[in-house]
Amino acid sequence: MSENKPDLVIHGSVNASGGTYNKVDVQGFGKIKGDVECETLHCAGHLGIAGNVRGASAKVEGNSSISGNAELETIEVYGQLDVDGDLSFTKMRVDGNTKVRGSLTGEEVKVRGMLKTTGDCEAEVFSAKGAFTVGGLLNAGRIEVYLHAGCEAKEMGGEYIEVRKGGSSTLNKLLKHIFNNAFILSVDTIEGDDIYLEYTHAKVVRGKNVEIGPGCEIELVESSEEFRLDPDSQVKQHVKR
Numbered sequence: 001m002s003e004n005k006p007d008l009v010i011h012g013s014v015n016a017s018g019g020t021y022n023k024v025d026v027q028g029f030g031k032i033k034g035d036v037e038c039e040t041l042h043c044a045g046h047l048g049i050a051g052n053v054r055g056a057s058a059k060v061e062g063n064s065s066i067s068g069n070a071e072l073e074t075i076e077v078y079g080q081l082d083v084d085g086d087l088s089f090t091k092m093r094v095d096g097n098t099k100v101r102g103s104l105t106g107e108e109v110k111v112r113g114m115l116k117t118t119g120d121c122e123a124e125v126f127s128a129k130g131a132f133t134v135g136g137l138l139n140a141g142r143i144e145v146y147l148h149a150g151c152e153a154k155e156m157g158g159e160y161i162e163v164r165k166g167g168s169s170t171l172n173k174l175l176k177h178i179f180n181n182a183f184i185l186s187v188d189t190i191e192g193d194d195i196y197l198e199y200t201h202a203k204v205v206r207g208k209n210v211e212i213g214p215g216c217e218i219e220l221v222e223s224s225e226e227f228r229l230d231p232d233s234q235v236k237q238h239v240k241r
Helices: 170-179
Strands: 008-010 013-026 029-043 046-050 053-060 063-066 070-077 080-083 091-094 097-100 108-111 114-117 121-128 131-147 151-165 185-197 200-212 217-223 227-229 234-240
Touching (some): 070 080, 108 114, 227 234
Parallel strands (some): 185 200, 200 227
């Protein structure tokens, strides 16, 4: 089926029209006007798409911007990706920088660089060893965060939520130099079944089993079963539900 679709290969500076392609490969400066549907998208240069994107896989090693929505099965970002609309996927890995002005929806998210979304982020598994900002709800069945930089979310919800301070690795030092902020997770509300937190500032934490590790400042904790508190953290009020 793919042999019936043309490839769009861009070297140098090219303006192209949207359409259905087998492969979109950008090594130079490309501008595409219109919606794009493709099997693979690879950008090692600069690419601007004025429209929506739909495809099987995308790999961004340069700079790419999409003015509409993006729907892809797998996404790997090692450079810069900006999406003005919503972004949906099966698997997403962010080693570079990704900004989404809508919401993210997928099965698995791995953040090793910087992820920022204005809306919600919903996935089955969300793991972060970089930095992220979620303007709405971060909702996943399993959330694992190792703080290598400051992270923010309006709300967090999941069955299992674990937040730990990252170690003193080379990545840790690099991200601290880039983002120049403390290794703190800032969030209004966290709700889950099993929750373990370190270096988290929150207004409310609700869960079945809640353990507050070191470095936390929390106004209210509500737990229905186990509750543990590290002496190096502050919880203003604990309520047994």
